[in-house]
Amino acid sequence: MNVEWIAVDWGTSHLRAWAMQGERVIAQAASQDGMSRTAGGDFQAALLALIEDWLPGKPVDVIACGMVGARQGWVEAPYSAVPSEPIPVVPFRVPNTDPRIRAFVVPGLKQNSPPDVMRGEETQISGFLSAHQNWDGVICLPGTHTKWAQISAGEVVSFRTFMTGEMFDLLCGQSVLRHSIDDGWDEASFIDAVADILSKPEQLAARLFGLRAADLLHGQNKNIAHASLSGFLIGAELAASRPYWLGQQLAVIGSESLTKAYATALQQQGALVETVDATATTLAGLAQARTLTRQTA
Amino acid sequence: MNVEWIAVDWGTSHLRAWAMQGERVIAQAASQDGMSRTAGGDFQAALLALIEDWLPGKPVDVIACGMVGARQGWVEAPYSAVPSEPIPVVPFRVPNTDPRIRAFVVPGLKQNSPPDVMRGEETQISGFLSAHQNWDGVICLPGTHTKWAQISAGEVVSFRTFMTGEMFDLLCGQSVLRHSIDDGWDEASFIDAVADILSKPEQLAARLFGLRAADLLHGQNKNIAHASLSGFLIGAELAASRPYWLGQQLAVIGSESLTKAYATALQQQGALVETVDATATTLAGLAQARTLTRQTA
Numbered sequence: 001m002n003v004e005w006i007a008v009d010w011g012t013s014h015l016r017a018w019a020m021q022g023e024r025v026i027a028q029a030a031s032q033d034g035m036s037r038t039a040g041g042d043f044q045a046a047l048l049a050l051i052e053d054w055l056p057g058k059p060v061d062v063i064a065c066g067m068v069g070a071r072q073g074w075v076e077a078p079y080s081a082v083p084s085e086p087i088p089v090v091p092f093r094v095p096n097t098d099p100r101i102r103a104f105v106v107p108g109l110k111q112n113s114p115p116d117v118m119r120g121e122e123t124q125i126s127g128f129l130s131a132h133q134n135w136d137g138v139i140c141l142p143g144t145h146t147k148w149a150q151i152s153a154g155e156v157v158s159f160r161t162f163m164t165g166e167m168f169d170l171l172c173g174q175s176v177l178r179h180s181i182d183d184g185w186d187e188a189s190f191i192d193a194v195a196d197i198l199s200k201p202e203q204l205a206a207r208l209f210g211l212r213a214a215d216l217l218h219g220q221n222k223n224i225a226h227a228s229l230s231g232f233l234i235g236a237e238l239a240a241s242r243p244y245w246l247g248q249q250l251a252v253i254g255s256e257s258l259t260k261a262y263a264t265a266l267q268q269q270g271a272l273v274e275t276v277d278a279t280a281t282t283l284a285g286l287a288q289a290r291t292l293t294r295q296t297a
Numbered sequence: 298m299n300v301e302w303i304a305v306d307w308g309t310s311h312l313r314a315w316a317m318q319g320e321r322v323i324a325q326a327a328s329q330d331g332m333s334r335t336a337g338g339d340f341q342a343a344l345l346a347l348i349e350d351w352l353p354g355k356p357v358d359v360i361a362c363g364m365v366g367a368r369q370g371w372v373e374a375p376y377s378a379v380p381s382e383p384i385p386v387v388p389f390r391v392p393n394t395d396p397r398i399r400a401f402v403v404p405g406l407k408q409n410s411p412p413d414v415m416r417g418e419e420t421q422i423s424g425f426l427s428a429h430q431n432w433d434g435v436i437c438l439p440g441t442h443t444k445w446a447q448i449s450a451g452e453v454v455s456f457r458t459f460m461t462g463e464m465f466d467l468l469c470g471q472s473v474l475r476h477s478i479d480d481g482w483d484e485a486s487f488i489d490a491v492a493d494i495l496s497k498p499e500q501l502a503a504r505l506f507g508l509r510a511a512d513l514l515h516g517q518n519k520n521i522a523h524a525s526l527s528g529f530l531i532g533a534e535l536a537a538s539r540p541y542w543l544g545q546q547l548a549v550i551g552s553e554s555l556t557k558a559y560a561t562a563l564q565q566q567g568a569l570v571e572t573v574d575a576t577a578t579t580l581a582g583l584a585q586a587r588t589l590t591r592q593t594a
Contacts, residue, residue, distance in 0.1 A: 115510035145473070145506060161510070162502040163472065170467040175460065201499035202536035209442060209458040213412035239499035
């Protein structure tokens with residue numbers, strides 16, 4: 001196996017690595033050693049456990065993005081302030097690594113007012129832009145903390161984070177709603193819920209308990225409640241992010257199921273949406289970051 | 298100790314009992330044997346562990362309200378449909394009890410459209426109305442699942458539940474915000490957050506992550522984040538419940554800290570608010586319910 005470099009996506013709850021030849025993946029591995037498990041511990045050991053078999057005879061570049069660059073991370077990679085190119089500076093070199101690797105961490109972006117931060121999404125944005133020259137518009141990156149980023153002339157002009165994914169997980173898994181929800185899906189209920197909350201965004205907290213009451217009183221199907229909960233939360237986010245997406249060129253970058261849900265919701269509002277796979281953009285962005293380390297090496 | 302009857306408030310997370318002479322409390326006890334711990338188990342044993350020392354030589358009435366009347370409870374006390382008096386029918390007798398007690402459970406209220414339910418709050422409303430003859434207006438009962446109830450001619454005409462308290466607990470204790478919040482309070486930040494969300498209720502999910510970012514970027518005080526989170530969630534509820542409280546006679550029934558927060562938020566919007574202690578109204582409501590059992594005994 002002729003590994004040229006190693007790409008790493010290291011978030012709060014996951015660690016994923018790819019053995020690369022140029023922009024081609026030749027092997028991949030993943031573990032649960034995300035930041036929430038590794039913080040304060042041995043980052044290098046967690047990474048080597050995943051990639052050790054790939055290491056060639058000579059030192060190899062490892063390019064990582066995500067929460068691994070936070071203050072409690074492997075090396076702190078201080079935020080760049082927007083407006084900024086998504087990967088604006090040379091990634092930070094991790095000091096004192098195992099001699100078989102030269103490790104770098106991509107810095108995140110910060111916005112002073114309103115205060116906001118991202119780590120990881122800047123790499124996906126960079127990867128997306130590398131394949132879309134002169135692209136102006138808005139990129140939505142749904143996830144635990146969904147980001148909306150306004151792009152102009154190759155720079156992130158502004159961005160905004162919504163806790164939609166984390167609220168969905170907490171409400172689904174730990175609130176009283178967990179008794180009234182299953183893993184099923186009902187597309188019509190999702191679309192109705194999005195439209196309902198977009199027209200009355202202040203009703204969110206009332207609509208949520210309504211899902212429980214509809215189960216107790218009317219035996220509402222649990223897959224309807226699941227899709228409705230998703231629709232209420234995404235609809236509330238679209239109501240808040242309307243200045244970002246209304247009349248804009250749009251791309252949604254994320255997992256297949258999440259991008260599909262967001263694209264459906266946005267298309268119902270008449271928006272034109274391109275959906276893009278998150279892993280592909282992450283790898284393209286890390287490849288972009290690697291060119292910066294090589295220019296200055 | 299001359300115990301005439303025993304009042305019981307049995308909710309999801311708590312069990313509280315009072316030994317009563319008429320409307321006077323002569324002893325009280327509490328445990329963590331709420332419904333979430335007792336469901337499927339031995340309700341009577343959990344209760345007797347608390348009240349056994351109070352039992353006189355002859356059978357004594359035990360009047361209970363709350364989730365104990367749910368399908369998974371001690372005895373199912375089917376909901377009464379609104380519009381309805383808050384305690385409209387004879388409380389349900391629990392069959393086959395220990396011969397030293399005659400136990401009754403107060404039924405809750407249901408609303409078919411929009412679907413909604415309450416168990417326990419109807420007793421507080423009944424207790425409040427027993428001390429406020431001919432009172433028309435709106436009662437807010439803040440808690441895990443906050444209720445807003447419209448009262449006219451002694452009946453609950455309609456009501457609405459908001460998951461504000463449960464969302465606050467989940468976000469404070471289990472979301473990424475837990476790193477940026479402490480137990481302190483900042484009244485000005487609370488008031489600002491209420492006003493901010495009342496004017497832009499759709500911004501909730503963005504404002505929430507803003508509390509995390511303001512900590513990371515600007516080292517914002519954690520007591521400001523705590524009060525702001527409370528303000529954002531209560532403000533979002535007030536935006537949704539505006540048709541309930543705008544221009545209405547208002548009473549807020551709950552714990553001291555919660556009624557104070559709601560009263561402050563409502564007063565900032567120009568509303569006139571009476572605050573009432575929850576325990577006193579619960580006991581008055583259970584005493585009302587007891588008169589119904591005695592009329593038919």
